[in-house]
Amino acid sequence: MWQPECEAMDGSDLERLQLARLRETVARIAANNPTYYEKLGKPSPDALTSLDGIQKFPLLTKSDLRAAYPFGYACAPRKDFARMQMSSGTTGKPVICPYTKSDIAQWGEIMARCYTAAGVTSDDVIQITPSFGLPNGGFGFHFGAETIGAFYIPVGPGRTLLQFQLMQDLGATVLTAIATYPIRLIEAAREENFDFKKSKLRVGIFGSEMWSEELRKKIERDMGIETFDIIGMTETGGVGMGIDCAAHQGIHIWQDHYLAEIVNPKTGQVVNDGTDGELVITTLTRQASPMIRYRTGDMTRIVSREKCSCGRTHLRIDRFRGRTDDMIIYKGVNFYPSQIETILLRQEGVAADYQIILAHDPHGNETMELVVELAAPLSSELIARIKRELYDYVGLSVEPQFVKAGELPRAPGKAVRVVDKRKA
Numbered sequence: 215m216w217q218p219e220c221e222a223m224d225g226s227d228l229e230r231l232q233l234a235r236l237r238e239t240v241a242r243i244a245a246n247n248p249t250y251y252e253k254l255g256k257p258s259p260d261a262l263t264s265l266d267g268i269q270k271f272p273l274l275t276k277s278d279l280r281a282a283y284p285f286g287y288a289c290a291p292r293k294d295f296a297r298m299q300m301s302s303g304t305t306g307k308p309v310i311c312p313y314t315k316s317d318i319a320q321w322g323e324i325m326a327r328c329y330t331a332a333g334v335t336s337d338d339v340i341q342i343t344p345s346f347g348l349p350n351g352g353f354g355f356h357f358g359a360e361t362i363g364a365f366y367i368p369v370g371p372g373r374t375l376l377q378f379q380l381m382q383d384l385g386a387t388v389l390t391a392i393a394t395y396p397i398r399l400i401e402a403a404r405e406e407n408f409d410f411k412k413s414k415l416r417v418g419i420f421g422s423e424m425w426s427e428e429l430r431k432k433i434e435r436d437m438g439i440e441t442f443d444i445i446g447m448t449e450t451g452g453v454g455m456g457i458d459c460a461a462h463q464g465i466h467i468w469q470d471h472y473l474a475e476i477v478n479p480k481t482g483q484v485v486n487d488g489t490d491g492e493l494v495i496t497t498l499t500r501q502a503s504p505m506i507r508y509r510t511g512d513m514t515r516i517v518s519r520e521k522c523s524c525g526r527t528h529l530r531i532d533r534f535r536g537r538t539d540d541m542i543i544y545k546g547v548n549f550y551p552s553q554i555e556t557i558l559l560r561q562e563g564v565a566a567d568y569q570i571i572l573a574h575d576p577h578g579n580e581t582m583e584l585v586v587e588l589a590a591p592l593s594s595e596l597i598a599r600i601k602r603e604l605y606d607y608v609g610l611s612v613e614p615q616f617v618k619a620g621e622l623p624r625a626p627g628k629a630v631r632v633v634d635k636r637k638a
């Protein structure tokens with residue numbers, strides 16, 4: 215552990231610390247941002263006597279943050295701002311997350327914990343492939359690598375041949391990336407005859423998109439590495455809010471910095487542990503842009519609040535199964551792309567890329583195409599099995615269309631799994 219005194223803190227001490235920091239956060243909002251404080255109902259910080267008290271506060275959405283662009287939720291004097299990251303959607307204004315010096319140190323600290331949980335030390339060589347720019351990924355991995363004192367290669371995304379060259383010549387042992395980037399590297403490695411298993415690479419830390427257990431197995435097999443699922447978003451201060459440890463029994467959230475709730479996405483009510491819902495995050499130590507009950511849009515559940523076999527006491531959530539806005543409703547059936555991915559990728563011969571295309575036919579009926587790339591031809595039995603599983607597990611009657619690997623368009627950045635033409 216990077217900070218055993220925090221990461222293995224006794225559960226009741228951890229809750230006391232969370233409550234004290236929640237009060238400090240509310241006091242910070244009261245002192246710096248009257249509009250934000252008003253939205254919370256002007257609570258007296260001392261009146262918060264238990265963590266449940268937070269449920270009185272309204273949920274905060276990405277559209278609230280967009281509407282307050284650029285600094286409507288900021289709670290530090292402008293002269294204390296040290297840097298910013300930005301998240302932009304396909305529509306509307308972006309969300310700006312400012313950081314004070316202390317916020318940057320906090321970022322380095324949580325990222326150092328994440329690296330350590332993935333078995334990364336100052337002896338490692340870390341290849342950082344998320345971008346160094348407005349999105350938060352590259353810099354998060356950078357601040358963490360500086361904190362643990364490892365040698366890092368800030369290569370950023372793209373330039374595949376250079377990635378291979380640096381990986382080989384500089385002896386990279388750790389690869390960090392958005393979750394579908396390894397698929398691109400694996401594809402290119404095949405063309406270039408680059409063998410990951412002959413490199414020194416041993417650990418992959420991936421996140422920022424949904425990646426199923428099946429995709430994970432495929433990446434681990436093809437690259438010969440152990441992978442770790444890291445979470446965190448711009449709005450909550452960037453990557454590093456949590457990671458799965460070597461036990462791989464859920465993702466630890468650093469509870470001394472973040473208060474996690476799971477709510478029913480329809481009603482906004484907190485659900486019981488173990489029940490699926492949307493992750494809601496309150497930041498407990500962030501200064502420039504503290505978030506109270508931010509709706510992340512990520513669907514998950516609380517796996518356990520018990521001490522983990524790794525020794526950490528911080529609660530564990532399930533790997534994200536999708537986003538609330540990813541849920542597809544097709545002919546009355548609700549499903550997530552991750553469910554389709556799980557069925558496809560466990561079949562031998564299916565490559566890692568697929569696309570779901572939704573549209574209307576001329577009569578206004580909904581249509582769905584499922585285009586799947588193949589690495590090798592499938593037997594008719596296997597095709598029948600895929601169709602049966604899509605029906606049995608997801609409730610979909612669909613005739614998958616199989617194409618050769620490389621035929622689907624490749625988007626820069628995150629993979630495009632769903633094209634919904636119904637809204638047009």
Ligand SMILES: [Zn+2]
Nearest residue numbers: 459461522524
């Ligand atoms: Zn653990």
